Amino acid sequence: MRKRVSNLAESVGAVVLVHLFASGALAAPQPPTAAQLQTGQRVFTAQCGFCHGRDAMGGETGPDLTKSPLVRDEAAGDRLRAVVRDGRVDKGMPAFRLTDAELAAVVAFVRDQKVKAESPGARRSVSVADLQTGDAEAGRRYFNGAGRCAQCHSPTGDLAGLAARLQGLQLLQRMLYPSNGRGAKVAVDLPSGETVRGALAYRDEFTIALTDDAGRYRSWPAPQVKFKVENPLEAHAEQLGKYTDDDMHNVLAYLQTLR
Ligand code: HEC
């Protein structure tokens, strides 16, 4: 995943990081700086906003993060980091590779949104109208060019009639993260030296589980085994970090023409 952090944000992040190690918690006791909030908003909009809502208050597919105990409680910092790093792939939360500084900035942004959400006149910012602002021609160019979508897809092949099947946020969600991680495979190395392979059945910060070839569900405490997940949607997970807001709206506008 590309890193797009300005030097200023890096140094702000470094200060936060020192604090993280000192306290073991995610949040700094000082209020976040404007630069940190700006970084947080940029990362959040690019990578989290389409599922959790640009205002972090919940989208079509992701919960309201301003109400999440993982974000609210400073002591839950480790668990929050684990959710973002590992995802909850089976439930539609992809894994992300954010630096600690980026994640701290995202958390600062979400907490700030929580304050705003509780103030009068707050309103939601995910709207269907917002999904209609893209430029379809620019989206077509991105699809065939920089986005490299045409490597795997064709508007007259697998994506023919897509917009007739899916509209609005549903189409956006499918475009961003198509199948909630279904189809991912995992290989688990047990302490005994045995390696067990199968379809990824469950993954969170505590547990890794698979269904083996015999159809048996097997699970292990995630910290006690080594495992490697292979996801056919890796390209989509990576793409989440590459889209600019404009690219995303343009590609969506283009896909909306595939009827
Ligand atoms: C493709 C959609 C999608 C994207 C993108 C996404 N999430 Fe999620 N996220 C989800 C879903 C769905 C859940 C609920 C998972 C569950 O039910 O356990 C979730 C859950 C979470 C939770 C746990 C909330 C709780 O209280 O249990 C956190 C924290 C979180 N997401 C943060 C993020 C951050 C930060 C980003 C961006 C770096 C992000 N998410 C991007 C879909 C998404």
Ligand code: HEC
């Ligand atoms: C390396 C291969 C690869 C690349 C590159 C790729 N995708 Fe995908 N895409 C997939 C796979 C695999 C699926 C899942 C197909 C399924 O679930 O049936 C998928 C599914 C989709 C779907 C849902 C299709 C449906 O029928 O519901 C859309 C929309 C989509 N991709 C759009 C894009 C866009 C836009 C890009 C470029 C920014 C892109 N993809 C890049 C592999 C890729």
